Amino acid sequence: MDVEAPVKRKRADAVRNTAAVLEAAKAVFAESGVDAPVREIAARAEVGVGTIYRNYPQRSDLIIAVFRHELDATADAAERLGAERPPAEALRLWAERLRRFVETKRGFAAALHSGDPAYAPLPRLFLGVLASKVQAILDAGAADGTLRPDVRAEDLVEALARLISISVDGEPGRSDTMVSVLLDGLAGPPAPTAQQQPRTD
Amino acid sequence: MDVEAPVKRKRADAVRNTAAVLEAAKAVFAESGVDAPVREIAARAEVGVGTIYRNYPQRSDLIIAVFRHELDATADAAERLGAERPPAEALRLWAERLRRFVETKRGFAAALHSGDPAYAPLPRLFLGVLASKVQAILDAGAADGTLRPDVRAEDLVEALARLISISVDGEPGRSDTMVSVLLDGLAGPPAPTAQQQPRTD
DNA sequence: AAACTATACGGAACATTGTTCCGTTTGTCG
DNA sequence: CGACAAACGGAACAATGTTCCGTATAGTTT
Known part of the structure; x- marks a missing residue:
């Protein structure tokens, strides 16, 4: 399982504490x-604050440890939907999935977009992992002409996350319309540069 | 000018200090x-912290005082563009204007969307003022069929502000594509469920 | 089993920042 | 000029992040 026991085993109490902190x-x-206080x-x-900092030097480390599983599951959902559905529909369904992911984590949306250096690794990891799977949907859509080809998955995922944050702060459901507008825009005009030209081919 | 001098005049030093704080x-x-420290x-x-709290009890009061002018100017721009240009183009140009407004204010985007109670009045005021002028553009677009009629200005302005925040945090220009996708979606499919119907009138 | 040592622990201590409060100062007016 | 209300300044308190070191202990060696 382990490719190699790196150098030393961790002390038993340290292992226990790491788990206890994660659980707490x-x-x-x-x-x-x-963003709850460390204390x-x-x-x-039932641990000193030092133990937390020793195991998770940055707040983002702790957040990542807690949500990593769910992150991967959400990324996998993108992969699955992309394989089973037409691109535009896959995106719509996945946006719904992403909404649940974000909405169910108190303070997460705010941390993700705070710009606070303590949280800086969050967007890098979370949006990165998600984007790497969403890219396939966009590629498929670009290939069959149902989605505009000039949008990067990173940008789309970030945009969706931001729009979803609207309902996290305000009334639930408030972001739905704008998410749907965004996805319509993605399916609609190939967007040349100037005005609209209904057909080019 | 004043409808009525309320009751008393403010002390001269108080007036001076209020101005000095605003300038600082x-x-x-x-x-x-x-989000700079009060101190x-x-x-x-050159004033005690007490003076600041006496004049501007909440951080948002100070932010509003500093940016109120520019806020109104940005709202007026929406009015003007709506009067001079076709709705879709007016929105595109105004989004550009909004981007400049947001990007030039360090920490403003983060405060606006932080969810922090200390900043809660910001979205209410800023998005409210802007939305009240943007609504006319949306109405015009709904009337001539160039924009979907089911989007409220409040939601659109908030969505634009959030998308714009992407480039505030990351590389400049990163939000441009998604803003344009959103606006395309707004001009594109009018019906949520059905396909597009080019003209209604 | 006892001694030893590296590892990990706990939490006091320090730093930063928001916010309150009151003894002191000062503008205004009679 | 004196009295009073308004305003001031900043010390003091609270909340929170973060560091650091004396102490405790798991694992190892003898």
Whole structure:
């Protein structure tokens, strides 16, 4: 399983504590958001704050550890939908999936788009992982002419995440219309440069 | 001019200080962002922190005071463009204007979408003021059939602001494509469920 | 089993920032 | 000029992130 035991084994209490912190973080994130005070997580895990910083030097490390599984699952969903559905529909369904992913994580959308250096790894990892799977849908759409070919998956995923954040902050459902407008725009005009020219071929 | 001098005149030093704080905030916002520490603004204005809180109890009050003019100018631009150009083009040009407004204010986009209660009045005021003028463009577009009629100005402005934030955080220009996709979607399919119907009148 | 050592721990201590509050200063007016 | 209300300044407090080191202990060696 391990390709090689790197150098040393971790101490048993350290392993226990790492797990306890992860568990506590999961609970605290759920009820107070991903920006909850370190001390709150430490108390929940019955651990000193030092232990948290030793295991997860950055807040983003902890967030990633907690949500990594769900991230991968959401990325896999893109892969699956892309294989099973026409590109435009796959995107629509996946946007719904992404919405659930973002909406169910208190404070996550805000952290993702905060620009705060403490959270900087989040967009890189999350949007990167998702985009790498969404790209296939866009490629398929570009190939069969149903989606405009000039949009990168990274940009699309980021745009969707931002639009979805609208309903996270305000009333639920408020972002639905704009998401649908965006996806329509993606399916619609190939967008030359100047005005619209209904057909070029 | 004044409909009525309310009750009392403000003390001369108070007037001076209010102005000094506003001036200092303008400078500090420009170089450190709208989330700069109060103490920094106080030092710049040569004033105690108490004076700032007395004049501007909430951070959002200070931000609003500093940018109110530019906000109104941006709203007026929507009005003017709506009167002078076809709806779709007016929106495209105005989105450009909005981009400049947002991009030139360090930390503003983050504050606007932070969800932080300290900044809560910002989206209400800024998006509200802008939306009230953008609505006319959407109405015109709905009337002549060039824009889908099911999008509220509030939602559109918020969506544009969020997309624009992408280039504020990352490389400049990164949001351009997605903004254009969104606007294309707005001009494209009028019906949520059915296909497109070129003319209704 | 005891001694030893590297690892990990806990949490006090420090730094930053928002916010309040009150003793002091000062503008205004009679 | 004196009295009073308005405004001031900044010390003080609270919340939070982060570091650091004396102490405890798991794992190892004898």
